[in-house]
Amino acid sequence: xxxxxxDREQMNLVIVGHVDHGKSTVVGRLxxxxxxxxxxxxxxxxxxxxxxxxxxxxxxxxxALADEQDQxxxxxxxxxxxKSASRDYILIDAPGHIEFLKNMISGAARAECAALIIDAKxxxxxxxxxxxxxxxxxxxxxxMVCVNKMDLAKYSESHFRAIETEYRAFLKGIGAVAxxxxxxxxxxxxxxxxxxxxxxxxxxGPTFLEALDGFPKQAAxxxxxxxxxxxxxxxxxxxxxxxxxxxxxxxxxxVSVGDQVVFSPSNKRVRIASVEEFSTVRAEPRRSAEAGMSxxxxxxxxxxxxxxxxxxxxxxxxxxxxxxxxxxxxxxxxPFTSGRxxxxxxxxxxxxxxxxxxxxxxxxxxxxxxLTKNQVDRHDVADLxxxxxxxxxxxxxxxxAATGRFVIVDGYDVAxxxxxxxALADEQDDxxxxxxxxxxxxxxxxxxxxxxxxxxxxxxxxxxFVGRADSGKARYARALEKALFDSGKQVYLLDGxxxxxxxxxxxxxxxxxxxxxRRFGEVANLLLDAGLIVVSTTNxxxxxxxxxxxxxxxxxxxxxxxxxxxxxxxxxxxLRIRGDETEAxxxxxxxxxxxxxxxx
Numbered sequence: 001x002x003x004x005x006x007d008r009e010q011m012n013l014v015i016v017g018h019v020d021h022g023k024s025t026v027v028g029r030l031x032x033x034x035x036x037x038x039x040x041x042x043x044x045x046x047x048x049x050x051x052x053x054x055x056x057x058x059x060x061x062x063x064a065l066a067d068e069q070d071q072x073x074x075x076x077x078x079x080x081x082x083k084s085a086s087r088d089y090i091l092i093d094a095p096g097h098i099e100f101l102k103n104m105i106s107g108a109a110r111a112e113c114a115a116l117i118i119d120a121k122x123x124x125x126x127x128x129x130x131x132x133x134x135x136x137x138x139x140x141x142x143x144m145v146c147v148n149k150m151d152l153a154k155y156s157e158s159h160f161r162a163i164e165t166e167y168r169a170f171l172k173g174i175g176a177v178a179x180x181x182x183x184x185x186x187x188x189x190x191x192x193x194x195x196x197x198x199x200x201x202x203x204x205g206p207t208f209l210e211a212l213d214g215f216p217k218q219a220a221x222x223x224x225x226x227x228x229x230x231x232x233x234x235x236x237x238x239x240x241x242x243x244x245x246x247x248x249x250x251x252x253x254x255v256s257v258g259d260q261v262v263f264s265p266s267n268k269r270v271r272i273a274s275v276e277e278f279s280t281v282r283a284e285p286r287r288s289a290e291a292g293m294s295x296x297x298x299x300x301x302x303x304x305x306x307x308x309x310x311x312x313x314x315x316x317x318x319x320x321x322x323x324x325x326x327x328x329x330x331x332x333x334x335p336f337t338s339g340r341x342x343x344x345x346x347x348x349x350x351x352x353x354x355x356x357x358x359x360x361x362x363x364x365x366x367x368x369x370x371l372t373k374n375q376v377d378r379h380d381v382a383d384l385x386x387x388x389x390x391x392x393x394x395x396x397x398x399x400x401a402a403t404g405r406f407v408i409v410d411g412y413d414v415a416x417x418x419x420x421x422x423a424l425a426d427e428q429d430d431x432x433x434x435x436x437x438x439x440x441x442x443x444x445x446x447x448x449x450x451x452x453x454x455x456x457x458x459x460x461x462x463x464x465f466v467g468r469a470d471s472g473k474a475r476y477a478r479a480l481e482k483a484l485f486d487s488g489k490q491v492y493l494l495d496g497x498x499x500x501x502x503x504x505x506x507x508x509x510x511x512x513x514x515x516x517x518r519r520f521g522e523v524a525n526l527l528l529d530a531g532l533i534v535v536s537t538t539n540x541x542x543x544x545x546x547x548x549x550x551x552x553x554x555x556x557x558x559x560x561x562x563x564x565x566x567x568x569x570x571x572x573x574x575l576r577i578r579g580d581e582t583e584a585x586x587x588x589x590x591x592x593x594x595x596x597x598x599x600x
Contacts, residue, residue, distance in 0.1 A: 009087040009217055012110055016135070017117030018127040022148040026117060026187040027080070027091060030208070033194040036082035086213050113142035113215045115208070120153040120160065120184070124167050132167070133362060133381045134329060136176035139397040139404070139419055142215040144181045146208060150200065151186040157202045160184045181211045221291035225316035226253030227395070227403050229347035230263070230309045234296070245276050245296040246305070248348065251402035253313075254290035255297075263309040264393035265320040265432075267439035267554045271300040302450035304459055308349030310393040310403060314440070318393040318403060320432060322547070323356055325422040326406070328382045332415025336376035336408065341389070341572070343409040347402065349392055350409075352572065356387035376416070385424060389572045391432065391551065394420055428551035431518065435554045452531030456490045460528040460556055461597055463590060464549065465537045467563035472579040476563065477537040479583035480590055489533055496538020499523055514548070521552030528556045533594075557597045561590060 015023045031037050049055065080091050092111060114135050118128050135143055145167060153159045164182040171178065183192055184203050191197030193208045206214065231248040255261065255272060262269045275286040276296035289295045297311075310318050330336045336355065344353035361373050361382045376382045397404030397419035408416040453459055463480065465473035477493060484491040499520050520538065527534050550558050559574040567578055574593055577586055 008083075010090060011087060011215065011217055012090045012092065012112045013115065013212065014092040014111035014113075014140070015115045015117060016131040018119070018122070018125040018131075021117045021119040021122065021125075021128070022187050023117045026115070026146065026148065026185070026193070026208075029187045029190050029193055030091070031080065031082050033190050034082045034084065034209070036080075084209050084213050087217075089212070111138075111140055112218050113212070114140050114144075115212075116143060116145045116179075117148050118145060118163060118167065120147050120149045120163065123163055124170065128167070129170055130379070130381065132171050132176050133327075136171075136327070139401055141177055141398075143177050143179045144183060144208070144211045145179045146183045146185045148185050148187050150184045150191070151189060155184075155186075155197075155199045157200075160203075180215070181205055183208055183211060221252045222254050224252040224291070224400065226255050226261070226312045227251045227318065227400050228253075228255070228311035229349070229403065230305060230307055230311065231348045232307060233305065243276075243298050244302055245298055246311070247294075247296045248311075249294040250289055250291050251347075252291050252400050253316075254288060255311075255313075256288035260314060261311050262314050262317055262440075263303075263305050263311050264318050265391040265554055266305060266309055267436050268303045268305060269314070269440065270303055273298040273300050301448055302453075304449065304453070308347065308351070308392075310347060318395050318400075319423040320391050320393050320436075321423050321426055321429065322388045322391050323385055323424040323426045324394060324420045325359075325383070325385050325424055326418045326420050328376065328384060328408070328416055328418035330376040330378060330380050330382065330408075330416040332378060332408075332410050332413065334410060334415075335378070336382075336410075336416060338374055342415075344386070344388055344392070344406055345409060346392060346394055346406040351392060352389040353386050353408065356385040359383040359385065383421075387426070391428075391554065394423070396420055396422065428548045430514075431521070431548050431551040432554065434518070435552050439555055449529075449531065456531055458489055458533065460531050460533065461594070462524055462528060462534045462536060462549070462553060462556060462558035463561065463594065464558065465535075465561050465563060466573075467579075468565075471563040471565055473537050473561075473563040476561070476577075476583060476586045476590075477535050480587050481535045483587045483591070484533060484535070490531060491533040491535060492527055494524060494527065494534050494536045496520060496536070499538070517548045518552065521549045524549065525553055525556070528553065559590075559593060559597055561586075 015027060017023050082089050082091055116128070116131055116135065118124060145164075147160050147163050150156075150160065160182075168179070168182075183205060184197075184200055185192040185208060186197065186199070187193060189197075191199060192203065196207055197203070205211075228248055228250050230246055234245045234247055235243070257272050257274060259272050260269060261272060274297065275289050276298060277286060278296075286295075289297075312318055328336075336342070338355045338358070341352040341354050344351055355376075358374065358376065359382075361376060361380050376384070393403070394406075395403040401419075404420045406418060406420070407414050408418075410416075449460070463477075465477045467473045474495070477495075481491050481493040500516075503519050503523060524534050524536065561575045561577065562569055562571070562573045563579045564576055565579045569576055575589060577589075
């Protein structure tokens with residue numbers, strides 16, 4: 001099928017709908033009526049049908065796979081091209097069968113606009129409703145609904161209006177997108193697709209092609225705020241090359257050498273030193289890069305960042321939280337349940353996530369039906385709040401799709417996906433805001449964190465032993481401090497009692513717990529800024545408060561070790577022990593985790 005012309009405007013269109021509602025026929029007829037087929041393609045398919053004694057269908061122009069023609073359903077997401085007088089279209093025909101929702105989502109995720117097809121004779125069906133929700137969930141705001149096979153409904157206006165009224169009410173009820181147009185069509189005869197139908201004089205709205213040309217093109221990604229999810233960090237030591245290159249793909253915006261940028265959620269600020277390209281010979285080095293480019297950067301100083309962080313300009317940084325509201329479709333064989341961890345993949349970040357709250361689950365099989373359940377079953381669409389174990393950088397899907405969409409992995413399978421609709425404050429929101437303000441205005445000395453790293457041979461980091469009083473956490477903390485010191489590490493034991501006797505001396509006995517945590521975190525931050533490994537133990541801070549300390553120490557890595565003699569703890573932590581293990585065993589296990597966290 002003909003390729004789009006390079007110098008003409010292009011737009012991605014997805015066509016969705018319930019199985020057998022005529023999507024492939026719509027696409028085939030569009031290709032034929034807009035002159036977008038290769039020379040002789042239409043005649044070849046007609047002859048093939050005659051040879052096999054089967055009636056010609058325009059869908060055969062698109063359903064090229066033999067097994068699809070045998071079964072009569074579109075299995076994969078077909079991609080082809082057609083043109084109007086004003087622009088070129090990359091058209092994605094997504095499958096309608098419920099078992100192929102993953103394929104439909106992968107296709108629709110690339111679209112800028114959508115056409116949803118409903119059979120006039122069958123009316124609104126289960127996947128008509130589910131696809132309507134999914135389009136909104138994927139952030140596609142430019143949608144038309146085409147009521148197909150109007151010839152089978154005798155071109156009845158009242159029949160068309162009844163379907164329009166029912167479907168508009170459903171979309172409004174679930175908060176999905178309001179379609180720009182409802183168009184009665186008969187794809188088999190090409191009516192109201194590229195040309196207006198004389199058989200429906202009562203319809204005065206746009207044809208399919210007119211409505212499509214009326215959709216405005218989205219703003220170019222390069223004109224949006226900078227979003228650069230870090231994919232990997234490379235260091236090349238051959239031939240004395242000491243560059244540390246941050247690699248990834250620019251999803252939005254543009255950046256130039258000398259720009260000041262910030263990495264979220266760690267709050268680390270730095271300037272771009274150079275733009276790096278792989279195996280590219282240029283007379284002059286590249287000075288800038290923009291959306292769509294996979295490239296690398298060197299920075300003005302060696303800061304420690306990890307895969308999953310998002311680089312942006314200071315004034316347009318992404319949101320950061322451990323909680324966000326999302327619309328989700330679940331495709332896993334096992335239900336998405338509360339109380340257990342899954343893996344969230346958002347941009348290049350991958351971290352544990354769990355359900356914080358299910359707001360509602362929409363039953364697509366029944367019009368306007370909202371279910372109250374404590375789990376999300378296969379093919380359910382849900383409005384819920386997700387909570388990650390550590391802070392993550394993201395955007396609302398409406399602002400940036402690349403950092404506003406995610407998938408959920410259960411075991412080794414991608415089991416669900418969705419879009420972020422709102423950022424929610426968590427218990428650490430105030431601490432996180434304080435840390436960002438402090439870090440953005442921190443007055444640094446002449447010795448950098450990378451200088452201290454080279455001198456000591458390890459990064460700064462916090463290891464917190466938490467648990468009830470007399471659980472044995474102080475014994476393990478002291479053993480760890482001694483072992484690290486004996487191995488040549490720069491380490492300091494920060495006991496909560498010393499903070500209470502010192503910087504907390506002015507606080508009353510019933511002082512707010514949050515202020516105790518805040519002051520503890522700021523003392524720890526000073527020691528970490530000096531390049532030390534801080535081993536901590538305090539009765540004032542438990543696992544819930546450890547996440548608050550983490551929020552205050554966004555720049556520095558930290559880990560929590562819970563001493564839980566009952567063995568019943570379920571709160572997220574990096575290591576959970578019972579308290580009857582030997583000191584040597586616990587030290588060995590903690591050091592193994594630290595080797596990954598601190599490059600020790």
